[in-house]
Amino acid sequence: MIVSALLTSVGINLGICILFFTLYSILRKQPETVHVYSPRLVAEGKSQLRNRFNLERLLPSAGWVRRAWQTSEEDLLSTSGLDAVVLMRVFIFSLRIFSFAGIVGIFILLPVNYLGNQLSLIDFSDLPNKSLDIFSISNVDNGSKRLWIHFSAVYAFSGVVCYLLYYEYKYISSKRISYFYSSKPQPHQFTLLVRGIPLSAGNSFSESVKSFFTEYHSSAYLSHMVVRQTNKLQKLIWDAKMLYKTLVNLKSKNPTQKKFTRDGFLGLFGRNVDLVDHYEKKLEDLEENVRMEQLGLSLTGEEVPAAFVSFKSRYGAAIALHIQQSINPTEWITEQAPEPHDVFWPFFSASFMQRWVSRLVVFVACFVLTVLFLIPVVFVQGLANLPQLEAFLPFLKGILSITFVSQVITGYLPSLILQLFLKMVPPIMKILSSIQGSISNSEIEISAGKKVLWFTVWNIFFANVLSGSAFYQFSIILEPKFIPQKLAVAVPAQLLNVYELKFETGGKFWPIVHNSTIFSLILMHILAVGIFGLKKLPLASSLCIPLPVLTLLFNEYCRKRFLPIFTAYPAECLIKKDREDQNNAAMTDFLDKLVTAYRDPSLMPMQHSSDVEGYNTPLLHSREV
Known part of the structure; x- marks a missing residue:
């Protein structure tokens, strides 16, 4: 890619960014769109809808940007919880790293690279038509003493990143403890999911659970809820919800206009009936079937060898969680229960064999998706390399000779195409994660996020870099011993796409960010070893070898020091919190509600048909968590 193509891409992206900021600034002030841009404020009654025309509504403003940056952590914590605070810390951490790397790269490394003579002589008059390679380490002369500046930058950057990682890990850990102390009692803090329940002769799973925990956890055991096949x-219930939505949409379009259909096969045969009446009758029948099925499950429903077991204290639940319950480790398996509204109930309808097969299918599907994605990656790399594109598609040579067209194709189009393809990856990964046996929606989000992360690393980083010369050097890629050398040459030169992952983890996703950063540091160290070796500076290459070792030792220290806080709260915190609750009069009511907190929502009463008339419901409903 040449400099002018890069500048064209920057200009297009900047223009689109300004356009979106302008549209957002205007649309967020319109009464018709306030439910879209401020639904939470509308639900909480903090947004005043003013229909009176005001010229100021049609003018863009940037005040919302300033207000967004001025929001304190305390305000964010009180309104959005610890998740939002940790996500904000990820942004701050990333900006600090980017700022340091940007300053060092632009003001130190870039001039050093450009003043090199490895690729071509310097010609400032023709700078826009220069390849970006002249700004990379590839342009520094082999064996040059200037390479020691790059060596120092590698050590400095590694030290700064490790310091920031330690600072953030320590800060977020303290926030997590403080948040726990200030939080109200939550059902998942007192409840475990128990699986592998053995079935004794003459007893149901429910009776077995009660007998076991009454005998071995008599002082702490409160209640249990056995899972049923639903x-x-x-x-x-899903069919009823879909029919209800169809009926609401039908009435919202034109409530007074009659719509007719035939009540026979596919609406092609039978007598003409009013469509609204037909759907309302069908919805009533579905609701009656749901009630009959619920009654049957409550009386004689098939039980699953899994149950949610609740305890009277957090400490009692923690003891049961961390102690092996049975001589046979495959029985009475305990794990922390998710929040009641976070439980992924379809998981419990699958057998052990179904879950095992599903995980195998998901693994194969992820592998196939990764391989198939090489097709757009190779195509995008071909667009970024104009000579390769002309050689591969000679009939485009005339069009590609137009300067602006070539700049757009090589500078902007590859990124746009890659972004469009990548938009399909997270939903696919979420679907795959939902069928591999996760017990909660948040666990599905975490699993999908990890899949997208590794997909990005292997397919966008490695494949994107290695396929830059796939049109004429594909054979060398297949030889593993040449991959480090290939990366060392290619990374400083075509440009890397950086994608920031955003997904909910219940406040526990910081270790994922930490581990990803450690992986990136080690990868940078390996690349540095390869680069300095290729640039005929073996001493610098050898002196970079301790860096990944030191980084791994630092990571191990962080794992011992901070990671346990993100997996489970210590006994010190649990006992202090339990003692505080002993003097809380609301605990009695909380424990009473805890008995039914993990009841399968599909067993709850539902009534859509009587609510069809009130189809104009607000976008958001406030609820107490």
Whole structure:
């Protein structure tokens, strides 16, 4: 890619960014779109809808940017919880790293690279038509003493990143403890999911659970809720919800206009009936089927060898969680329960064999998706390399000779195409994660996020870099011993796309960010070893070898020092919190509600048909968490 193509891409992206900021600034002030841009404020009654025309509504403003940056952590914590605070810390951490790397790269490394003579002589008059390679380390002469500046930058950057990682890990850990102390009692803090329940002769799973925990955890055991097979019931409820939405949409379009259909096969045969009446009758029938199925499951429903077991204290639940319950480690398996509204109930309808096969299918599907994605990656790299594109598609030579067209194709189009393809990856990964046996929606989000992360690393980083010369050097890629050398040459030269992952983790996603950064540091160290070796500076290459070792030792220290806080709260915190709750009069009411907190929502009463008339419901409903 040449400099002018890069500048064209920057200009296009900057223009689009300004356009979006302008549109957002205007649309967020319109009464018609306030439910879209401020639904939470509308639900909480903090947004005043003014329909009176005001010229100021049609003018863009930047005040919302200033207000967004001025929001304190305390305000964010009180309104959005610890998740939002940790996400904000990720942004701050990333900006600090980017600022340091940007200053060093622009004001130190870039001039050093450009003043090199490895690739071509310097010609400032023709700078826009220069290849970006002249700004990379590839342009520094082999064996040059200037390479020691790059060596120092590698050590300095590694030290700064490790310091920032330690600071953020320590800061977020303290925030997590403080947030726990200030939080109200939550059902998942007192509840475990128990699986592998053995079935004794003459007893149900429910009786076995009660007998076991009454005998071995008598002082702490409170209640349990055995999971039942509800896959058929869930299908009926889903059909009822879809029919209800169809009916609401039908009425919202034109409530007074009559719509007719035939009540026979596919609406092609039978007598003409009013469509609204037909759907309302069908919805009533579905609701009756749901009630009958719920009644049958409550009385004689098939039980699953899994149960949510609740305890009277957090400490009692923690003891049961961390102690092996049975001589046979495959029985009475305990794990922390998710929040009640976070439980992914379809998981419990699958057998052990189904879950095992699903995980195998998901692994194969992820591998196939990664391989197939090489096709757009190779195509994008071909667009970024104009000579390769002309050689591969000679009939485009005339069009590509137009300066602006070539700059757009090589500078902007590859990134746009890659972004469009990448938009499909997170939803696919979420679908795959939902069928591999996760017990909660947040666990599905975490699993999908990790899949997208590794997909990005392997397919966008490695494949994107290695396929830059795939049109004429594909054979060398297949030889593993040449891959470090290939990376060392290619990374400083075509440009890397950086994608920031955003997903909910219940405040526990900082270790993922930490581990990803450690992986990136080690990868940088390996590349540095390869680069200095290729640039005929073996001493610098050898002196970079301790860096990944030191980084791994630092990571191990952080794992021992901070990671346990993100997996489970220590006994010190649990006991202090339990003692505080002993003097809380609301704990009695909380424990009473805890008994039914983990009841399968598909067993709850539902009534859509009587609510069809009130189809104009608000976008958001405030609820107490």
